[in-house]
């Protein structure tokens with residue numbers, strides 16, 4: 001059941017076309033980093049990364065396996081609980097594998113910092129992180145993804161997999177929420 005929210009509109013911030021172009025270029029960089037590997041596991045963080053990972057893996061010219069981990073810290077609001085809960089673990093083993101963790105947004109940094117620690121404890125051969133969006137102004141823990149699609153200002157964003165109150169994940173672009181009252 002969606003929570004009640006004050007009325008808002010969504011202003012486009014990053015177009016679908018710009019996202020697609022950026023993903024093409026990120027995929028080339030990732031291809032260079034992981035060239036020659038036959039043991040890459042691309043791990044999507046649910047739920048927010050489901051659109052990004054789908055587009056990213058289709059641009060990768062590498063043999064990849066795809067797995068998912070579900071982590072949550074926001075609930076239905078705009079504030080991080082700062083307590084990251086792992087709701088669904090990976091299906092496969094990552095010990096000795098190359099791992100690319102795919103995230104939609106790094107905001108306070110709690111989610112990716114926690115997930116990275118959680119996965120590193122399983123001794124992957126190499127672990128790298130990519131986030132489509134980075135909001136450095138909100139950072140509470142020291143975390144930087146290895147690849148970033150776009151650095152954005154301190155705005156609450158939705159679309160391209162990212163929600164507000166579980167809605168708007170299906171927008172093809174990134175927009176910012178603007179309250180009208």
Ligand SMILES: O=P(O)(O)OC[C@H]1O[C@H](OP(=O)(O)OP(=O)(O)O)[C@H](O)[C@@H]1O
Nearest residue numbers: 046047048072073074107108109110111
């Ligand atoms: O850097 P942080 O402040 O930790 O915020 C980033 C995280 O917050 C959102 O997840 P959320 O908990 O809303 O779950 P969801 O992916 O299922 O929407 C988003 O998808 C990131 O995973």
Ligand code: HPA
Nearest residue numbers: 107155156157158162163
């Ligand atoms: O800007 C955001 N929008 C939606 N979910 C989020 N989780 C962290 N930051 C955001």
